[in-house]
Amino acid sequence: xxxxxxxxxxxxxxxxxxxxxxxxxxxxxHAFEIENVEEVAGTSVIDVDVLPNRAADSLSHRGVAxxxxxxxxxxxxHDPLKEEVNLTPETDSIAIELDTDASCTYYNxxxxxxxxxxESPQWLQKRLEAIGQKSINNVVDAxxxxxxxxxxxxxxxxxxxxxxxxxxxxxRHAERGEKISLLGGTEVELDETMTVIIDRxxxxxxxxxxxxxxxxxxxxxxxxxxxxxxxxxxxxQTRKTSQALKIRTDASARFENNxxxxxxxxxxxxxxxxxxxxxxxQIQGYASAGATKPTNxxxxxxxxxxxxxxxxxxxxxxxxDIFKRLAFSYTKDGDVFNVTAPxxxxxxxxxxxxIEEIGRVYGYNKIESQQLPPAQKTPRINKKFxxxxxxxxxxxxxxxxxxxxxxxRDTGEVKLVNSLxxxxxxxxxxxKDGLRELLDTSEKNMPLLGLYETVSLFEIGNVFTNxxxxxxxCVAVRVTGKKKKDERTxxxxxxxxxxxxxxxxxxxxxxxxxxxxWNLDTVLETAPELxxxxxVPTVADAVSYxxxxxxxxxxxxxxxxxPESTTExxxxxxxxxHASDLLQRCDxxxxxxxxxxxxxxFHLVFQSMDExxxxxxxxxxxxxxEDEMSAQNGWEIR
Amino acid sequence: xxxxxxxxYIHPLTSAIREIVSIFSELDFEVASGPELExxxxxxxxxxxxxxxxxxxxxxxxxxxxxxxxxxHDTSVTARKLEENNGEMRFVSCGKxxxxxxxxxxxxxxxxxxxxxxxxxxxxxxxxKGTLETFFGKFLGGSVxxxxxxxxxxxxxxxxxxxxxxxxxxxxxxxxxxxxxxxGAGMLHPNVLKAGGIDPEEYQGWAFGGGIERxxxxxxxxxxxxxxxxxxxxxxxxxxxxK
Numbered sequence: 077x078x079x080x081x082x083x084x085x086x087x088x089x090x091x092x093x094x095x096x097x098x099x100x101x102x103x104x105x106h107a108f109e110i111e112n113v114e115e116v117a118g119t120s121v122i123d124v125d126v127l128p129n130r131a132a133d134s135l136s137h138r139g140v141a142x143x144x145x146x147x148x149x150x151x152x153x154h155d156p157l158k159e160e161v162n163l164t165p166e167t168d169s170i171a172i173e174l175d176t177d178a179s180c181t182y183y184n185x186x187x188x189x190x191x192x193x194x195e196s197p198q199w200l201q202k203r204l205e206a207i208g209q210k211s212i213n214n215v216v217d218a219x220x221x222x223x224x225x226x227x228x229x230x231x232x233x234x235x236x237x238x239x240x241x242x243x244x245x246x247x248r249h250a251e252r253g254e255k256i257s258l259l260g261g262t263e264v265e266l267d268e269t270m271t272v273i274i275d276r277x278x279x280x281x282x283x284x285x286x287x288x289x290x291x292x293x294x295x296x297x298x299x300x301x302x303x304x305x306x307x308x309x310x311x312x313q314t315r316k317t318s319q320a321l322k323i324r325t326d327a328s329a330r331f332e333n334n335x336x337x338x339x340x341x342x343x344x345x346x347x348x349x350x351x352x353x354x355x356x357x358q359i360q361g362y363a364s365a366g367a368t369k370p371t372n373x374x375x376x377x378x379x380x381x382x383x384x385x386x387x388x389x390x391x392x393x394x395x396x397d398i399f400k401r402l403a404f405s406y407t408k409d410g411d412v413f414n415v416t417a418p419x420x421x422x423x424x425x426x427x428x429x430x431i432e433e434i435g436r437v438y439g440y441n442k443i444e445s446q447q448l449p450p451a452q453k454t455p456r457i458n459k460k461f462x463x464x465x466x467x468x469x470x471x472x473x474x475x476x477x478x479x480x481x482x483x484x485r486d487t488g489e490v491k492l493v494n495s496l497x498x499x500x501x502x503x504x505x506x507x508k509d510g511l512r513e514l515l516d517t518s519e520k521n522m523p524l525l526g527l528y529e530t531v532s533l534f535e536i537g538n539v540f541t542n543x544x545x546x547x548x549x550c551v552a553v554r555v556t557g558k559k560k561k562d563e564r565t566x567x568x569x570x571x572x573x574x575x576x577x578x579x580x581x582x583x584x585x586x587x588x589x590x591x592x593x594w595n596l597d598t599v600l601e602t603a604p605e606l607x608x609x610x611x612v613p614t615v616a617d618a619v620s621y622x623x624x625x626x627x628x629x630x631x632x633x634x635x636x637x638x639p640e641s642t643t644e645x646x647x648x649x650x651x652x653x654h655a656s657d658l659l660q661r662c663d664x665x666x667x668x669x670x671x672x673x674x675x676x677x678f679h680l681v682f683q684s685m686d687e688x689x690x691x692x693x694x695x696x697x698x699x700x701x702e703d704e705m706s707a708q709n710g711w712e713i714r
Numbered sequence: 715x716x717x718x719x720x721x722x723y724i725h726p727l728t729s730a731i732r733e734i735v736s737i738f739s740e741l742d743f744e745v746a747s748g749p750e751l752e753x754x755x756x757x758x759x760x761x762x763x764x765x766x767x768x769x770x771x772x773x774x775x776x777x778x779x780x781x782x783x784x785x786x787h788d789t790s791v792t793a794r795k796l797e798e799n800n801g802e803m804r805f806v807s808c809g810k811x812x813x814x815x816x817x818x819x820x821x822x823x824x825x826x827x828x829x830x831x832x833x834x835x836x837x838x839x840x841x842x843k844g845t846l847e848t849f850f851g852k853f854l855g856g857s858v859x860x861x862x863x864x865x866x867x868x869x870x871x872x873x874x875x876x877x878x879x880x881x882x883x884x885x886x887x888x889x890x891x892x893x894x895x896x897x898g899a900g901m902l903h904p905n906v907l908k909a910g911g912i913d914p915e916e917y918q919g920w921a922f923g924g925g926i927e928r929x930x931x932x933x934x935x936x937x938x939x940x941x942x943x944x945x946x947x948x949x950x951x952x953x954x955x956x957k
Contacts, residue, residue, distance in 0.1 A: 105863055109875070127866040312766040319771070385901055385918060386872075387840025428904060432864075432872035435839070440862035440874060445843035448832060451742030452802055458745035461735070468728060472955065478725040479945040482824055483750065483784075483810065484776075490751070492784075493777040496814060496823055503751070503778075514945040525947050533945070538750050538810070545749050609739070613722070613955040615729040620886065621936045624948045 077126050078207040079140050082119035083225075087141035089153045096120040099144060106147045106436050108134070117206040131333035132422035136227030139420070146401040146437060156226050157420060161341045167361025170303055171244040171276070174366050178271040179310035179317075180247045180285055182337050182366040184344040186304045187235060187243075191215065191357035193297050200354070214354040215295050215302065218347050220326075227335055227420075228306060228343030229327030231283060232351075233293035235301040239277035243303055246276035247285060256281045257291045258323075270317045273305070286314035286331040287323055304351070306343035308335075308368070337368035338419040374414045377427040382434050388443045390434060398437045404430075460547065462606040463580070463596065464536050467549055469612040470579045474572055476532040476551060481510040483538065490540045503540035507550035508591040511535060515554045515590060522556065523631045523681050526663050530555050530568065536596070550593035565590055625685045629660060630694050635677035635714040636705050640669055647676050650708065654701045658682045658689065675714060722955040726930045727826055727942055729953065730853075731808040734828050734926070737852045738806040741845065743830060746805040748791035750812070754781040760793035760909040761869040776814050776823075784812035788827035789869060789923050796833070796902075796910025801917065806830040808926060819938045826926035826942075831902065833912065833919030839872065842899055842920035846876060850896070854889070854933055856882030861893070870900025870921060889932060896932075897924025 085093050093099075100110050103124060111123035126134045133139045138156055145152045152158075163184065170185045196204075196217040204211050204220060211217050219230045235243050250266035257263045264284070266272065271285035275293070283289040286309030295302060308331075315332035318324050344362065352359060382390040395413060399406050404424075406415040417424035424430060435443075468478060484495070487509075488502030495501035504510065511533055518531045532553040539548050551572055555564040569587035577584055580603065584594050638647060644664055651662055659682055666677035682694050705711050735745055748756070757763075758770055769775065769786060776784040791807040811827045832841065843860055851858040858878055865875035877893045899922035904914035927939050934953070936942075941949040 105861075107864055109863065127864065129866045315766075315768065319773075384836065385838060387838025387843075426871070426904060428871040428901070435872045436864045440839075440864075443840050443843060443862070445847055445860065446838070446840040447844045447848070448741060448804075448837070448841050451804055455739065455742055455744035455804070458747065460747060461745045465732070472722050472724065475722065477723050477947060477950055478728055479950065480725060480727055480943050481945050482943055483812075484823065490778060493779065494772045494814060495776070496816070500823070503784075510945070517945075518947050521948060525951055527947075531947075540751055545751050609735070612732060613724060614732055615724045615726060615934070615953045616956040619934060619953055621934045621949075621952055623937060 077124050077135050077140075079122045079124050079137055080116075080119050080203060080206040081122065082206070083137045083203050084141050084144070087138065087145075087152050087154050088150065092150050093144070094148065096122065102144065102147050103140075105441060106439065107143050116208075117202050119206050121206050128333070129423040131330070132335050133227070133420040135330055135333065137224060138226045142403070146398075146403070149397075149401050156346060157339075157342060157418075161345050163341055163345060163362035163364065165359070165361040167363055169242060169360045170363045171242055172363055172365035173244070173246050173276060175246065175248045175271075178247045178249055178285070179313040180271060180273070180307050180366070181310065182308040182340055182364075182368055183245070183247070184306045184340050184362065184364045185245060186344050186348040186362045187302070187360040188304070188348065188351060188357040189235075189301045189360060191300055191302055191351060191355040193295065193299050193355060196354060213295075213297070215299070215351055218350040218354055219304075221350060222343055222346045223326055223330075226339065226342055226346060227330055228339040228346075229286075229330050230304060230306040230343045230347045231289050231327075232295050232347075233282060233289075233303045233305065234295050234299045235303045236299075237293040238275045238303075239280075244276040245282075245303070245305070246274045247271055248274055250281065250284075254281065256284060258284070258288045259291060259294060261291075264321050264323070267320070269313070270320070271309070271313065284317060284321065284323075285309050287318050287321065287328045288325050300357075302351070302357075304344055304347050306340045306347065308337045308340050308366075334422050336371075336420045336422060338371065340368075371419050372417045372421065372424060374416050375424060375427060375430055376409075376412045376414050377430045378411050378413065380411065381427060382431045385428070385431050386435050386438075386443055387446060388435075388438070390438065394438060395434060398434055401437065402433060404433075457606055457608065459600060459603070459605060460596070462609050463600055463603060464547070464549075465612055466579060466606070466610045467536060467576065467596075469610050470576055471534050471551065471572070472613070474532075474575060476534045476553075476572065479511070479514060479533050479535050480537070481507070481514065481535055483540075485510065488540065489542045505539050505541050506593060507535050507537060507539060507548050508552065508593045511550055511552035511591060512589075515552055519554060519556060523679055524629045524660060524683065526661050528663070528665060528679065532568065532572075546598075547596045548593055549596050550591055551587075552591045554590055625683050627684055627686070627688050629681050629683035630689050630691075632680045632682070632694060632698055633665075633677060634680060634698070634701065635666070635675055637673045637675050637712040637714060638708075639710040640672050640674050642674065642711075644676055648678070650704055651678060651680065651701055654697075654704045655680065655682075656697055658684055658694075658697065677714075721951075723951050723953050724955045725950050726934055726936070726953050727926060730926050730930050730933070731826070731828075733853055734808055734849075735806065737849055738804075738830060741804070741848065743804040743806040743832075746791050746795050746807040747809055748785075748788075748794050748807070750785055750810050751778060752783055752785040752790045754783060756790040756793045757783050757785050757787075760797070760906065761789055762903045762905040762909070763868045767868065772814070774814055776812050785809075786813060787811050787923060788829040789921070792829055792831050792869075792921055793906070793910065795831075796907065796912060800912065802834040804830075804832045817940055819940070822927070822939050822943065824943055825939070827923055828926050828929070829921065829923040831919055831921035833902065833907075833917050835917060837919045839874075839901055839920060842901075842922065845920075846878070846899070846922065850878045850880070853929065854880055854885070856880040856885035856890075862899075865898050865900065867898050867900060869903050869906050871903045873898070873900035876922065876924075886935065888935060894932065896928070897922055899923070
């Protein structure tokens with residue numbers, strides 16, 4: 077919600093509102109997060125992220141001003157909700173009949189004849205502009221002004237576009253497939269879960285209740301006779317309608333947050349008053365239908381309970397001071413405060429709600445941190461976690477790397493009702509499918525990773541079968557390149573399996589196709605309890621992550637004869653000095669000595685952070701290395 | 715085997731979970747876990763999330779049938795533990811949760827959460843502050859300041875947003891002296907205690923929950939949350955083990 081500083085000032089005596097930076101701090105630590113502050117149309121505009129439980133009362137300038145008034149203990153000199161509202165004169169020039177089954181429970185209307193639709197005065201245009209609203213005309217702007225001023229959405233119809241002599245407003249469920257053209261030109265198709273405001277005489281839909289008005293009774297430049305609507309709509313139905321139509325408006329955002337019923341009367345009065353001022357005309361009067369629901373109930377709370385929950389010394393005096401600041405009315409019965417929140421606050425139902433108010437206004441920063449006392453009982457060891465850790469320790473020590481993969485896959489026994497994508501609409505029923513795919517992608521990156529023979533991976537995670545969720549462990553190994561691939565993979569897996577069987581004291585299933593997977597829950601049924609968590613390593617302290625290149629790498633091999641006394645390091649130094657910073661890895665893969673000479677062979681991996689390397693570019697680097705090697709005494713490129 | 719093939723790596727999530735468990739074990743917390751495919755009851759009802767709360771909508775939550783969801787938070791473990799136990803208790807859980815939302819560098823459809831709660835006759839918001847100071851100090855190193863701002867989560871009342879700030883020589887420059895929004899917390903809502911069969915007149919307690927990937931990103935300077943679940947060895951093999 078964008079809040080104009082200049083607008084906020086209108087609620088206070090001149091000069092009493094602190095600077096915007098102070099307000100920002102104040103609201104952040106006692107009420108709402110501030111998204112940002114910017115200068116627009118000659119004033120500071122604060123973007124306030126109102127919390128969901130406070131949306132009913134605080135999505136308005138008045139709401140935020142009320143908050144500031146409480147937090148700073150400065151009184152509001154101009155509070156539009158302070159006095160009870162009086163909707164007089166009544167009129168029978170509007171008829172209202174509500175469908176008791178539809179989402180509208182309380183409806184106020186006013187009729188003004190003889191208005192002159194035109195441009196809004198500068199002050200109003202500027203205020204709306206500051207908070208990102210476009211000025212349309214004095215009538216529409218008046219409704220927007222009231223919306224952002226006190227939080228009550230209202231709407232204006234052209235009274236002459238109703239059938240019959242006396243405009244008759246009604247509500248009803250929309251019919252499936254019924255269409256309505258909305259302000260701004262979009263046509264939407266409705267269904268029976270939605271409510272429409274109708275011209276009862278012709279049964280024509282005039283607006284989607286709580287969401288947006290239609291074009292049928294739109295106010296245009298020629299309009300002179302208007303009906304102002306200020307009603308209350310069911311929050312859940314409004315939200316669902318708005319979601320179904322994919323239309324979220326400033327009005328729907330407020331109705332779905334359950335703005336107080338009582339606000340509807342303030343809304344119609346404020347808009348009527350403002351239109352009469354800006355567009356002239358004669359008030360015919362007001363009409364209402366339906367009723368407001370019961371207002372806030374009394375809640376009992378004590379200072380000792382507040383102190384005990386917050387861990388701070390909250391006295392009766394602190395409580396009373398905060399109640400007064402918040403305009404909560406209260407009586408005291410012994411040490412119990414019986415507190416009633418003002419009607420616009422919809423979030424105060426239980427003592428803890430009041431304690432939250434005490435905590436935030438008092439200041440969470442004044443709560444001194446305390447250490448928990450020692451617990452009365454020693455925590456038990458979580459068997460599942462302990463064994464998973466034991467398995468991790470065993471596998472990591474065997475050189476197997478742990479992975480975490482997605483539970484959402486394209487196949488499985490359990491299907492989601494709603495999914496992000498068709499390749500993620502099932503829950504995995506095993507771990508091996510994911511790990512096998514990962515072996516494929518990992519194999520492509522092996523030289524970059526400095527792996528030239530084996531990739532071995534494991535995952536411990538939950539899988540889902542019809543009616544069951546099980547924790548599985550899966551080890552996947554691939555030995556690449558050479559012959560007898562299957563045999564070497566199998567022997568690697570068998571070695572891991574035997575090690576695990578020894579540690580777990582149980583028999584595991586045989587590996588199948590590069591993977592060894594089993595149900596840990598079943599194994600745990602017979603496994604003995606552990607009396608402590610295994611002592612397993614964590615990431616080393618010095619590690620910090622570095623982004624890796626998204627471009628392909630290039631692998632080149634180089635082998636060189638050198639005098640027997642030449643070390644691997646000196647060969648490596650020649651390579652690294654002349655390989656440019658595109659060299660990512662330099663791994664020696666072969667060394668032997670013959671006839672007084674040693675042969676060293678290296679894999680060189682080149683990769684750029686910024687581009688795809690070309691053969692030419694790497695070729696130039698390789699030539700440079702070869703030239704340098706050839707220039708060394710007794711060195712010969714193989 | 716090449717030298718690289720003999721090196722050992724620890725996935726940052728595993729390391730973080732291990733460190734979290736270790737810190738909270740020292741504070742007498744028991745490790746808890748629960749199902750990822752949860753009933754609507756433990757994911758929402760028992761946690762005071764109203765029947766018509768937007769979080770229950772299809773757009774935010776993965777549904778499997780009319781009353782089962784992929785849990786949207788690890789807090790459902792809290793609901794289960796409250797029900798299984800009575801009186802004083804302390805639990806920490808680190809588990810996978812799911813949100814039906816598009817992924818980008820800071821959002822994932824699947825992520826890990828740490829949830830911890832402590833219940834007793836005199837467990838206060840002040841204890842929460844102290845516990846979080848200890849936790850962040852040990853997990854991230856350095857001196858820690860913790861501050862609370864008003865926050866809203868249906869399962870707690872009062873609810874707070876927790877920020878922390880690290881100072882000291884061992885703190886990486888990218889974190890030093892900056893306030894960082896880190897998790898949500900508060901005092902367990904009486905309805906949540908009641909749903910767990912605990913008398914809110916006699917017992918009270920705090921709870922907090924936050925993303926483990928986020929903690930890892932801060933700790934190791936990781937810039938993309940999607941890396942955690944990608945299985946990409948170019949990522950995992952940057953995290954060498956401490957021994």
